[in-house]
Amino acid sequence: MAEPLLAIDGLVKRFGGLIATDNLSLDVRTGEIHALIGPNGAGKTTLVAQLMGQLPSDAGRIVFDGNDITRLPTHRRVGAGLARSFQITSVLRDFTALDNVALAVQAHQGHSFRFWRPARHDSALRDPALVILEQLGLGARADTLAANLSYGEQRQLEIAMALAGDPRLLLLDEPMAGMGPDESARMVAFLQRLKGKRTILLIEHDMDAVFALADRITVLVYGRAIATGAPAEIRANPEVRKAYLGEEHADA
Numbered sequence: 001m002a003e004p005l006l007a008i009d010g011l012v013k014r015f016g017g018l019i020a021t022d023n024l025s026l027d028v029r030t031g032e033i034h035a036l037i038g039p040n041g042a043g044k045t046t047l048v049a050q051l052m053g054q055l056p057s058d059a060g061r062i063v064f065d066g067n068d069i070t071r072l073p074t075h076r077r078v079g080a081g082l083a084r085s086f087q088i089t090s091v092l093r094d095f096t097a098l099d100n101v102a103l104a105v106q107a108h109q110g111h112s113f114r115f116w117r118p119a120r121h122d123s124a125l126r127d128p129a130l131v132i133l134e135q136l137g138l139g140a141r142a143d144t145l146a147a148n149l150s151y152g153e154q155r156q157l158e159i160a161m162a163l164a165g166d167p168r169l170l171l172l173d174e175p176m177a178g179m180g181p182d183e184s185a186r187m188v189a190f191l192q193r194l195k196g197k198r199t200i201l202l203i204e205h206d207m208d209a210v211f212a213l214a215d216r217i218t219v220l221v222y223g224r225a226i227a228t229g230a231p232a233e234i235r236a237n238p239e240v241r242k243a244y245l246g247e248e249h250a251d252a
Helices: 046-054 074-080 097-108 113-119 123-135 151-163 181-190 207-213 231-236 238-245
Strands: 006-015 018-028 035-038 060-066 082-084 169-173 199-203 214-221 224-229
Touching: 018 046, 018 151, 035 046, 046 074, 046 082, 046 169, 046 199, 046 224, 060 082, 074 082, 074 151, 082 214, 097 123, 097 151, 123 238, 151 169, 151 181, 181 207, 207 224, 207 231, 214 231, 214 238, 224 231, 231 238
Parallel strands: 035 199, 035 214, 082 169, 169 199
Antiparallel strands: 006 018, 006 060, 214 224
């Protein structure tokens, strides 16, 4: 079997007496959607912050594409091919959808935001931005102000911005948070278009979405992985049923 794109080995993060990440080991394979689930306080968002270098780890190793990135700063990890979305959308509401993605393209090219106003008309920025929007089903909304997009479309736009740097691994932190059933269904369809084309570590509370999307699932409880496996294995795992899923998902 090929080496995983991301390998986490014995990772630890403490906040005083609280252990948020507890000797955690897992891997993400190239091309898969690997879901990370668990109750509130399980340490999922803390782990993403550790992976991106926004929180230093107290012990353990993070290996990405064969290279130890445990001590690298965030910008070096982004340069290596990691990108993330957040639980709360971070789009620029007074810019169009196309401008938001073009700005992200510009940022990944290393240009200063001081030159944004003339650069927003630069085809070298706007053309790849439009391609990303078209690929993800937002092409018809390119000239719409982000403030006028639906909440679900704003979350899709945020993912499009993360894709502007052509990342090797996309870390999605609860992309369906705050959505109703219809918007969640559209987001699932949106992410299914990325399946097999992008490697994704997905944090999500919507279990229907997780089971529809994930190739493998890791279950976190109090910062420790209690199970990793294919969706059918996770559904049937008695420890997972007891700790998190509940009978309605385990028996579905």
